[in-house]
Amino acid sequence: xxxxxxxxxxxxxxxxxxxxxxxxxAEFVAPLAPTSVLxxxxxxxxxxxxxxxxxxxxxLTRTSMIELxxxxxxxxxxxxxAVLDVLVARGADRKSLVVALGGGVIGDLAGFAASIYMRGIxxxxxxxxxxxxxxxxxxxxxxxxxxxxxxxxxTFHQPSVVVADTDTLQSLPSRxxxxxxxxxxxxxxxxxxxxxxxxxxxxxxxxxxxxAALAQAIERSCEIKAAVVGRDERESGERxxxxxxxxxxxxxxxLSGYGEWLHGEAVGCGMVIAADxxxxxxxxxxxxxxxxxxxxxxxxxxxxxxxxxxxxxxSSMRGDKKAExxxxxxxxxxxxxxxxxxxxxxxxxxxxxxxxxxR
Amino acid sequence: xxxxxxxxxxxxxxxxxxxxxxxxxAEFVAPLAPTSVLxxxxxxxxxxxxxxxxxxxxxLTRTSMIELxxxxxxxxxxxxxAVLDVLVARGADRKSLVVALGGGVIGDLAGFAASIYMRGIxxxxxxxxxxxxxxxxxxxxxxxxxxxxxxxxxTFHQPSVVVADTDTLQSLPSRxxxxxxxxxxxxxxxxxxxxxxxxxxxxxxxxxxxxAALAQAIERSCEIKAAVVGRDERESGERxxxxxxxxxxxxxxxLSGYGEWLHGEAVGCGMVIAADxxxxxxxxxxxxxxxxxxxxxxxxxxxxxxxxxxxxxxSSMRGDKKAExxxxxxxxxxxxxxxxxxxxxxxxxxxxxxxxxxR
Numbered sequence: 001x002x003x004x005x006x007x008x009x010x011x012x013x014x015x016x017x018x019x020x021x022x023x024x025x026a027e028f029v030a031p032l033a034p035t036s037v038l039x040x041x042x043x044x045x046x047x048x049x050x051x052x053x054x055x056x057x058x059x060l061t062r063t064s065m066i067e068l069x070x071x072x073x074x075x076x077x078x079x080x081x082a083v084l085d086v087l088v089a090r091g092a093d094r095k096s097l098v099v100a101l102g103g104g105v106i107g108d109l110a111g112f113a114a115s116i117y118m119r120g121i122x123x124x125x126x127x128x129x130x131x132x133x134x135x136x137x138x139x140x141x142x143x144x145x146x147x148x149x150x151x152x153x154x155t156f157h158q159p160s161v162v163v164a165d166t167d168t169l170q171s172l173p174s175r176x177x178x179x180x181x182x183x184x185x186x187x188x189x190x191x192x193x194x195x196x197x198x199x200x201x202x203x204x205x206x207x208x209x210x211x212a213a214l215a216q217a218i219e220r221s222c223e224i225k226a227a228v229v230g231r232d233e234r235e236s237g238e239r240x241x242x243x244x245x246x247x248x249x250x251x252x253x254x255l256s257g258y259g260e261w262l263h264g265e266a267v268g269c270g271m272v273i274a275a276d277x278x279x280x281x282x283x284x285x286x287x288x289x290x291x292x293x294x295x296x297x298x299x300x301x302x303x304x305x306x307x308x309x310x311x312x313x314x315s316s317m318r319g320d321k322k323a324e325x326x327x328x329x330x331x332x333x334x335x336x337x338x339x340x341x342x343x344x345x346x347x348x349x350x351x352x353x354x355x356x357x358x359r
Numbered sequence: 360x361x362x363x364x365x366x367x368x369x370x371x372x373x374x375x376x377x378x379x380x381x382x383x384x385a386e387f388v389a390p391l392a393p394t395s396v397l398x399x400x401x402x403x404x405x406x407x408x409x410x411x412x413x414x415x416x417x418x419l420t421r422t423s424m425i426e427l428x429x430x431x432x433x434x435x436x437x438x439x440x441a442v443l444d445v446l447v448a449r450g451a452d453r454k455s456l457v458v459a460l461g462g463g464v465i466g467d468l469a470g471f472a473a474s475i476y477m478r479g480i481x482x483x484x485x486x487x488x489x490x491x492x493x494x495x496x497x498x499x500x501x502x503x504x505x506x507x508x509x510x511x512x513x514t515f516h517q518p519s520v521v522v523a524d525t526d527t528l529q530s531l532p533s534r535x536x537x538x539x540x541x542x543x544x545x546x547x548x549x550x551x552x553x554x555x556x557x558x559x560x561x562x563x564x565x566x567x568x569x570x571a572a573l574a575q576a577i578e579r580s581c582e583i584k585a586a587v588v589g590r591d592e593r594e595s596g597e598r599x600x601x602x603x604x605x606x607x608x609x610x611x612x613x614l615s616g617y618g619e620w621l622h623g624e625a626v627g628c629g630m631v632i633a634a635d636x637x638x639x640x641x642x643x644x645x646x647x648x649x650x651x652x653x654x655x656x657x658x659x660x661x662x663x664x665x666x667x668x669x670x671x672x673x674s675s676m677r678g679d680k681k682a683e684x685x686x687x688x689x690x691x692x693x694x695x696x697x698x699x700x701x702x703x704x705x706x707x708x709x710x711x712x713x714x715x716x717x718r
Contacts (some may be wrong), residue, residue, distance in 0.1 A: 035683060077436060088507045093683050116475070119502065119513045120593075141478065148447045154478045155514065234479075266527050324394060 002082040002219045006138060006226040008219035008233055011158040015137065015226075017218050019211055022049055022126070025099075026056040028161050029124060033314040034097035036090060039065040040083055040110035041101040042074065044250070045128050048171060052128065053101055064090050068106070074261040075105050075144045077153075083113040097122050097160075103129035104136035104263065107156070111142030115157035130180025130214070131264050134187070134221040137162045139229045139242075144149045149319055150250050156234060174207070178300035179264025181206060182245070184217050185295050186271060187224040190244045193337030195220055207300060226238050243337040244331040245270030248356075250320055252305055253315040261305075269356060277352040278332040281344055285355045288336050304357035310350050313358060361578045365497060365585040368593055372519040374497065374585075376577050378570055380524040381408055381485070384458075385415040387520050388483060393456035394604055395449060396510045398424040399442055399469035400460040401433065404487050411456035411459055412485065423449050425463070431612075431622075434464050434503045436512075438605070438694035442472040456481050456519075459499025460490035467513070470501030474516035484518045489573070490623050493546070493580040496521045498588045498601075508678055509609050515593060525573050533566070537659035538623025540565060541604070543576050544654050545630060546583040549603045552696030554579055556697040559654045565587055566659060599681060600698040604629030607715075609679055610672040620664075627660035628715060636711040639690040640703055644711065647695050669709050672717060 002019035016028060029037070037057050041050050046067040057063040066086050068074050084185045087096070100110035101125060107125050121215035125137040143154020169177065181203065188196025199206070205213040224241060232239040248270030253261055261269075275292040278284035318326045329341045330349070360377035388396070396416050405426040416422040422615070425445050427433050446455070452695050459469035459482060473482035484496040502513020528536065548556025559567070584601060591598040607629030612620055616618040620628075634651040637643040653707060655662045677685045688700045691706070694703050 077440065081436065084505065084512060088505055088511060088678075091678060091685065093685075094681075095683055112475075116471075116512050116513060116514055143478065146447055152447060152477060153443060153475050155475055156478055201577065213662065319447075319450065324454055326450065326452075344519055 001085045003214055004219060004223055004226065007230045008158060011140075013159055013161055015052065015164065015165065015222050017133070017164045017222070019165065019167050019215075021163050022052060023056060025053060025126060025163050026060050028163055029057065029097065029099070032097060032122060032124075032160055033095070034061055034122070035093055035095040035219065036061055037097045037099055038083070038087055038090065038092060039063065039101055040106060040113070041065065042070045042106055043067050044070045045102045045106070046172050049128065049168065057099070062090075068109070069280055069328050072105055072145070075109055075220055077144060079109055080113045080144060081117055083110065084117055087113070087117050092117065092121070094118050094121055099124045099126060101128065101340065102132070103127065104132045107132050107136045107336045108141070108143050108151070111157050112144055115142055115155040120157065122160045123157070126164040127162065127164055129172055129176055130169055130218075131176065131183055133164040133218050134180060135183040135225065135267060136227040136353060137164065138222050140233070147166060149223045150253060157205060160339060162282070164218060165222060166211050166218070169214060170209055174300065175265075177207065177209070179262040179268075182264040182268035182271070182296070182301055183301040184221050185299060186267065187221040188242050189271065189292065189333060189336055190241050190339035191224045191228070191324055191337065193335070195224070196295070196336055200298065203295075203298045218275055240329070240341055244333070244339050245274050247317050248273045248313070252308065253314040254316050255284040255312055265301055268296045268299065269303065269305050271355040272296055272303050273352050274331060275333055276355050277330060277348060278334075280348045280352060281342075283332055283340070288333070291336065294323045308358050310316060310353040310358040313353055314349060316350040360690070361574055362694060363578060363582055363585065366589045367391035368516060370499075371718055372518055372520055374521040374523065374581050376492070376523045376525065376574050376581070378524070378526050378574075380522050381527065382415060384412060384485060384522050385419050385655065387522055388416060388456065388458070389419055389482075391456060391481060391519055392454070393420055393481070394452055394454040395420055396422040396458055397442070397446055397449065397451060397455045398422065398458045398460055399465060399472070400426055401429045401465055402426050404431045404461045404465070404582050406700065408460060408487065408527065412458070416458070421449075427468070429435055431464060431504070434468055438468055438473045439503060442469065442566055443476055446472070446476050451476065451480070453477050453480055456483060458483045458485060460485045460487065462486065462491045466491050466495045467500070467502050467510070470516050470518065471503060474501055474514040481519045482516070485520040486521065486523055488531055488535055488544055489528055489577075490535065492523040492577050493539060494542040494584065497525065497581050497584040499592070509612060523577060525570050525577070528568055528573060533659065534621060534624075536566065536568070538621040538627075540658040541623040541627035541630070541655070541660055543580050544658060545603050545626065548579040548581045548630065548651065548692060548695055549559060549645065551601050552694070554583070555654070555695055558659065562654075562657045599688070599700055602681060603698050604633050605685060605694070606676050606679055606681065606689060607632045607672070610669065610675045613675050614667045614671055624660055627655045627658065628662065628664050631655055631662050632715040633690060634692055635714050636689060636703060636707060639707045639711060640701075642690065642691055642693050642699070647692070650695065665716045667717050669712040669717040673708060679699050
């Protein structure tokens with residue numbers, strides 16, 4: 001087992017990564033001494049791992065489970081209300097605990113519900129997708145979607161502990177595994193060129209779900225993200241760099257309808273567009289752009305998007321919650337291993353979108 | 360104008376109290392440099408003061424207004440969603456500002472909406488009821504009701520500034536003025552016996568809406584609450600003492616249906632019951648109990664509740680969010696000017712409820 005600490009003052013918490021950890025969740029939860037536990041999961045993950053987790057937690061305290069529908073469309077208020085209703089019905093109090101068992105959708109939604117129940121109760125993340133293990137379980141962002149934008153409604157609420165069992169990745173569909181690799185590549189691209197090269201070299205192992213390669217990548221990615229978040233928890237500055245590929249990715253998701261593209265797939269495409277845009281503003285050379293494209297393709301991700309409108313994308317990005325007074329600050333690459341943030345003229349953005357398959 | 364500071368580290372903010380402040384709101388908001396403003400108010404307060412406030416704020420930045428229905432039943436998710444929809448439609452970003460113009464319902468609801476829009480934007484309180492000026496504008500509690508309990512859903516989110524214009528109290532219905540006096544009496548009872556005596560002596564002036572007496576009481580009450588909140592922002596200890604009368608008050612509100620009793624009226628009754636219970640556990644003498652009853656009656660508040668069920672009240676209090684694992688810790692008076700918190704046997708609680716008019 002690998003463990004690391006996310007340093008956030010009195011909200012500091014640990015991430016445990018390794019094989020067979022699902023059966024040890026009770027051991028990590030015990031120090032929290034919850035008065036009751038609600039496991040929030042979905043109809044795919046629940047039947048696979050839910051019962052085991054509930055049985056383990058029942059050795060500690062009264063434990064219930066709620067299974068929500070699978071998919072991005074579950075990230076809406078109705079689902080949060082369903083979780084809150086169960087908390088109320090089971091008499092959850094301020095010392096109760098929410099455990100999120102699933103991918104990013106479940107983590108974001110369960111974390112949001114925990115953050116607004118009685119003005120905030122504790123929650124634990126048990127991420128079961130690669131994307132959630134490397135990304136959404138670090139940083140405390142919770143939220144749901146609004147018809148007009150992804151994650152427009154949410155809070156910052158740090159988990160009490162994160163338990164990432166790499167065994168759960170064995171049951172993950174290949175498309176979702178690739179989506180997680182997009183975020184791993186992103187961490188290398190924005191912060192650590194040597195790690196990026198290593199991940200590209202390991203992509204065959206990672207796609208083959210080699211436990212050691214996975215655990216190593218998850219740990220390093222969590223370290224990179226934790227370091228950034230530790231320096232800028234509320235995203236007033238540096239943390240925005242973690243959104244490399246996300247401004248474009250969110251536009252892809254919004255224009256194609258949430259759920260059509262996986263978040264990681266949209267981010268993969270978004271990173272290729274961001275690399276192209278970095279070249280157009282004179283930051284990145286051709287070779288580096290090609291190595292980003294190559295890595296995204298090698299990870300099994302679609303490197304291009306076809307047929308979405310470039311103007312609609314620009315308009316959508318102006319409404320992104322990172323925008324201020326309609327001005328978008330794009331996350332660009334200065335080189336592989338170093339990101340920066342700046343405003344870019346619309347015509348250059350449009351050119352990169354067209355190069356990426358927009359019309 | 361009187362001003363005081365609520366000391367909460369980097370979330371420290373000012374409260375300004377006085378006559379004619381509504382026309383000076385832009386001056387207090389200007390340092391926040393918002394990219395846009397949304398005024399949230401209700402259909403009673405909006406026509407009285409909304410236009411004036413919007414006109415003043417429009418000198419700073421793009422300003423819109425939303426009017427919600429009046430009353431406690433507005434404190435539900437639908438209303439929050441309506442506020443969020445307007446924020447999205449007007450292109451509000453992370454530097455936008457929500458201004459709550461109204462009583463506690465509007466403040467709690469608008470503050471909650473601000474706290475979850477884009478994971479938290481700033482908000483300013485312009486409380487127009489005595490209750491909101493002395494109570495809900497200090498402390499950062501936001502929230503909405505759940506069918507099973509008051510304020511079960513919410514966050515801690517501190518305002519950036521509070522502007523309490525005592526002129527707005529001239530248009531306040533007498534019943535709501537009295538409800539505010541309940542909280543003022545509460546502050547004296549739990550923290551400052553001399554202030555309690557002074558308020559009791561000033562009740563005729565206060566009910567006559569004497570501006571100087573009101574401003575003085577609002578300031579002292581805010582000071583008392585701010586001191587407690589400054590020492591215990593997240594209610595892990597001492598802050599619970601501010602709930603004197605509230606555990607019983609919440610039960611009264613829940614059992615009679617929200618909106619039947621004003622919150623301050625229920626708290627007034629709750630304080631009388633809490634005083635009676637303090638006597639039964641041996642803390643308070645008869646004379647002190649009578650002086651609490653006398654003060655509540657003199658403030659124009661109903662000192663008794665008729666016909667609600669004592670057992671239902673006990674059961675409702677067990678579900679209150681202050682309860683832990685079903686155990687209620689009651690806020691009692693050690694003497695006038697000093698509160699304490701403790702568990703009490705059900706039979707004593709029942710006796711006090713019966714004495715207070717429950718059956």
